[in-house]
Amino acid sequence: MKKFYFLFMFCAITGVSFAQLKVSNTGKVGINIGTSTPSSNLSVNAVGNSNSALFVKGATNGIWAERSGNTGSSWVHAIVGNASVSSGRYNIGLRGQSYLTTPLGLGAWGVLGIGGNSTSGYNYGVFGTTYGSQNGAGIVGTINNQQDIPVDGIYAGYFVGNVKVTGLINGVIVGDSDERLKQNIAELGTAIPASKGVSTLNTVL
Numbered sequence: 001m002k003k004f005y006f007l008f009m010f011c012a013i014t015g016v017s018f019a020q021l022k023v024s025n026t027g028k029v030g031i032n033i034g035t036s037t038p039s040s041n042l043s044v045n046a047v048g049n050s051n052s053a054l055f056v057k058g059a060t061n062g063i064w065a066e067r068s069g070n071t072g073s074s075w076v077h078a079i080v081g082n083a084s085v086s087s088g089r090y091n092i093g094l095r096g097q098s099y100l101t102t103p104l105g106l107g108a109w110g111v112l113g114i115g116g117n118s119t120s121g122y123n124y125g126v127f128g129t130t131y132g133s134q135n136g137a138g139i140v141g142t143i144n145n146q147q148d149i150p151v152d153g154i155y156a157g158y159f160v161g162n163v164k165v166t167g168l169i170n171g172v173i174v175g176d177s178d179e180r181l182k183q184n185i186a187e188l189g190t191a192i193p194a195s196k197g198v199s200t201l202n203t204v205l
Contacts, residue, residue: 030048033046040053045058081093096112136154140159141157
């Protein structure tokens with residue numbers, strides 16, 4: 001009698017488990033997708049799509065990847081995205097997207113990066129660099145969903161649209177202003193004499 005009871009319980013538990021696991025006749029696996037047929041090689045909580053080998057849907061986080069330990073290379077990653085460059089394609093290693101056609105919610109970040117409390121000088125929220133001899137930029141920023149932007153040189157940053165900075169900009173002037181290209185140049189003391197009660201510094205400000 002006990003053997004029969006245990007066998008019954010095993011079959012019941014196994015039946016419930018397999019009810020949440022579905023394998024298509026092409027070998028694609030779906031977990032928690034009901035009676036639907038999985039479209040990705042592995043689909044979790046959604047049918048997925050044929051363009052994705054892995055499709056995961058979650059109420060709070062779709063995927064949480066955590067790296068720990070100190071073995072291996074000095075470069076360690078929680079997630080690595082690598083898109084082998086193919087001709088005639090826009091090749092993207094890692095894409096983040098958060099967008100709705102109707103304004104809603106508190107905010108939308110396509111990519112959120114936070115870095116801190118590592119070796120001083122080596123903390124980056126978001127890091128971008130360009131590599132090789134072709135024109136491009138480490139960071140490209142555009143407005144109005146402009147994505148196909150040709151960059152005319154090699155830059156650390158390239159922006160299409162207005163740029164606003166609320167703090168200081170530290171930099172080095174790499175070229176002198178060419179007086180030959182300007183007109184109506186006058187010394188401040190000549191244009192607005194100091195005898196009028198206006199100092200040169202006040203004039204600049």
